[in-house]
Amino acid sequence: MDIPYLTSLVIFAPTVGALLVLLMRSVDAIRWTALGTTAVTFLLSIGLYVGFDPSGSLANGPQLADLSAAWFPDAIDIKYFVGIDGLNLLLVMLTTLIGPIVVLSSWTYIESKHKGYYSLLLLLQTGITGVFCAFDLFLFYIFFELTLIPMYFIIGIWGGKERIYAAVKFVIYTLVGSLLMLVAIIYLGYQAGNAVNAGVFTADWYTLLEYNIPLGTQTWLFFLFALSFAIKVPLFPLHTWLPDAHVQAPTGGSVILAGVLLKMGTYGLVRFCLPLFPNVAQEYAMLFAVLAVIGIIYGALVARVQPDAKSLVAYSSVSHLGFVVLGIFAFTPEAMQGAIIQMVNHGLSTGALFLLVGMLYERRHTRLMDDYGGIAKSVPVLTFFMVFSVLASAGLPGLNGFVGEFLILLGAFKSTVVGSPVLIALATTGVILAAVYLLWMVYKTFFGALTNEANRDMADMNGREFALMAPLAALMLIIGFAPNPFLQKSEAATDFLLETMETKRMAVQKAADEAAPVAERLEITPDAAVDNAK
């Protein structure tokens, strides 16, 4: 079955749902509309998954693309251009899957202003899906900023005690980054327009790819883009907005934040920073790899000493996303595909952890691990899912986290760019540390004698909670044992990306060498040439 405009439908169905929600009166109608919308969106996205041909070459454009004419023909080449390729397919699927799960998780958690909450949630989903699907840089930027506003309100209105501080910090921090990116986008658009698009400003990803940006320009453009994405990831030391935002956000917000929103950063690095600025990306890859590894270890150590379970999971994200960034900057197919699947894996397992911590919070209105202890006896099913998600998150082989981490580290080790054995060894210690802080959480919260009387009558997971956890757990297991169908989706795109980068890198380098002043070239004296030959 061929559904026309399927990609756009998947992006905008939640917006339609948001409008419908605004028309509803009763709380039930609001919730069910939101659930229905996200469920339908997920079903539609299955069409994307089925319709996507993993062997199709990315060189000819994305699949299932929807393309408008330029909005300002002949003056500025900005247009509506969305599509699916191996880099975004899994992330789109993750977003549409997380959608209904977040609605379900908010079912009783959100106790006021339902209409606003669910409509913002749906709007947020449109923004995120749009970010992943956009093939026009300007459109990407619009969606990128669109995600900011709903998230701001979700944290600021339905959050915890310090919600205003956290929300403002989240917005300003990410806005600083993205405004700098906007400057870079505008400059890049004009330069590329002059170079390859007959003088017309362009934001088309493919047109931009044709433009080999000169070295000097590449450097600062790269850093403006990279800064914006690094804040979003977040990469050490730009991460401090994250624990604040997570701890204050309602469960649904945290799940979206950790599950998909952060991936806009890593995805942006893959989609734009690497192919557009390949020379600089490679030159500074080690810097990013080192920051990523610091993040892995640092995030893990700080996570271990958090008294608040949610804060612990938040810092674990800093650690886990370090692996993804390391994979991205390794420039090997193993690590790159590992990074892509690890984005999904992190969304599943960290999303699950936030959901479970949220369930505890809903029952006892505390996130401090000291307030629990020994609750495995009263909530065996919840304990099962928690241990399961913890193991997935800690990278146990047979569950999803291992696949990503293994491929990333394997690929990074053999990388000629970042493959220093010492660095990879340090990164690999993250595997030990993940076990340390995650098992600590389980130990503190679930095991031991049930000392706090308030925990004795805690209800175990109900049907709704089971329904939202079961698909996540199932996917963790499926990706753990049979990741290959998922990996195949990104194979062609990864190859295309790495090849394009290498071609462009060589071209730019060649141009730079040729343009070097004659005097500089003459500096190579015959003696030096002989030395070189040796």
Added chain:
Amino acid sequence: MDVSLLVRLILLLPLVGALVNGLAPLFLPSLRQSEGLIGTLGTAVVAIPFALTLYLFMTYGGDPVVVDFYTWMAAGDLSLDFAYRVDELSLIMTLIVTGVGGVIHLYSVGYMHGDDGFWRFFAYLNLFIFAMLNLVLANNLPVLFLGWEGVGLCSYLLIGFWYTDLSNSAAANKAFIVNRIGDFAFLMAMFLLFSELGSLDFDVLLNEGVSALSASTINWAVLLLFIGATGKSAQIPLFVWLPDAMAGPTPVSALIHAATMVTSGLYLLARLSPLVLNAPVIMAVIAIVGALTAIMAATIAIAQYDIKKVLAYSTVSQLGYMFMAAGVGAFFVAIFHVLTHAFFKACLFLGSGSVIHSMEHVEHELEHEHGEDMSDFDPQDMRTMGNLGRFMPSTSATYLIATFAISGIPLLAGFFSKDEILFKAFEYGFNGHPYAWFVWGVGIITALLTAFYMTRSYVLTFRGSPRWPKPDVVHPHESPTTMTAPLWILAFFSVVAGFIGLPAVIADGKWNLIHHYLGAPYGGPVAEPELAAHVPLALEWGLIALGSLIAIGGVAWAWRSYSAHGVAYDDRLQARLGSLYDWWQGKYYWDEAYDRTVVRPLLEGSRQGLWPFDDYVVDGAVNGVARLAQGASGVLRRLQTGVVQNYALAIVLGVVLVIGLMLFG
């Protein structure tokens, strides 16, 4: 029957058992009490694979069979399949795992009777068998690693099985984390090998790998894998988790922490033996670490009162013997000792379980029927036992047989395998590897200590006079048949299993069946070094005599001393040995040292260093910038006059600036 189908059944049946036993009762609490159903299913899914493996073993044609299920992951150069390998080595290991595993499942039906977590226990145990089978049947390193970490997970779940006691969960965490340190090295080894070879399949590693890899790569890879092995197989410096692991139910100690999982490191080295042989320096490291671990653990075992702790340190010590064997190139002997050890150590552990079980009844009876205050009573403490042989004849007899077997009393299983290890060390030294002499010497001393501490544990437990309160009124009972039958099965094999490895003095090694089965010279998968110099026959007989004398001497010494003096003999030892004995009793303070040098600095550093750093420095900088911006905007705000003309002027200026930049920029 088709090999592929058989392998599928062998692997998947335990998994099915784990899923059914685990998930059905989890979601349907009414099923949790169905012990009969759960126990039968749990045991059957291990017993049937045992029968199938036996069939495979009987019909095995001599050529390895690789069964390829499907591709696990493929990316770049990596193409990784769920592929399993049936050959002599994996068959032997599968027989041990499913055979000993089946017997212990049966035993657990009795041992775990009445426990709330009966269903969980069998689910974990089944899952363990599944993971262990992945480990021993894998045809590439990552699938082996899947099993490797899988058994670690089950070990974690089972050590912390009685989770309401937080110390059990702490022991579980410790086991998992220490194992993860080893796994870290295992991962690094895989990354290294993959970056050099582009494959992690055993076929590539053991054929092209041996010739294509540089000496330093092989050294690093073998060293890293060995570090991995020191985690799983409890060697210095990562053995510290195993004694604590005794917090788990006793069948777990027998199956996982004695017979199977902890021998994985040896299996790994035997599987990669062609590679290991090319790292002679690391082999010396392996042998020396094994020797030091063996003697260290044996000395600790002498000074313990907890019967399971004695057995735990004994296991560490025996694993040390196996590493000595691997380190002198005698990989098949290491596997031989894995096999015999599986029988006698499982027998000892299950025996101790039977003892603990009945001591718990004594405790219960004293507390509830006689009103004794039993809060200080420890049913695992040998100081409260004594003369149990009178009440528990089967347990006592089988424990004694296994004690003789591990001590190396002639013609019992441990005699053959341990003597073979010592002989191989001697022979390797004889062939110009001086470190092997050291290993041999340490092995001889440890053999004496082994005989001593094992006999001590037997005498203190089963002989002498009873030491629990009111022994005239309350006395223990023999365990039910589901528990004693497995003991007799294991005791039987502790007697006869050694005959598959008769020493070279008999018919020139013709009857060393396990050598002929596993050894590369006979077409098996386990490589061995070529040795030019042969130990003279007379000297070899002499070594056997020495080994026998040491075993008998050690047993006799402990038997006489503890029969005569009972527990008080420990005080004599302490008086005679002084602070050395304190070191033994204090387990050489490894835990304390790790706590002080690693755990605390990391924790306190994170708590008092990194976290405040994150809050005040990293985040402080962010907020500082924000405050700066706020201050600056206070100044800039004055520009916002609200007068439209001013804005228009600013806009015009801006446009001019932009145009100027575009023209001249």
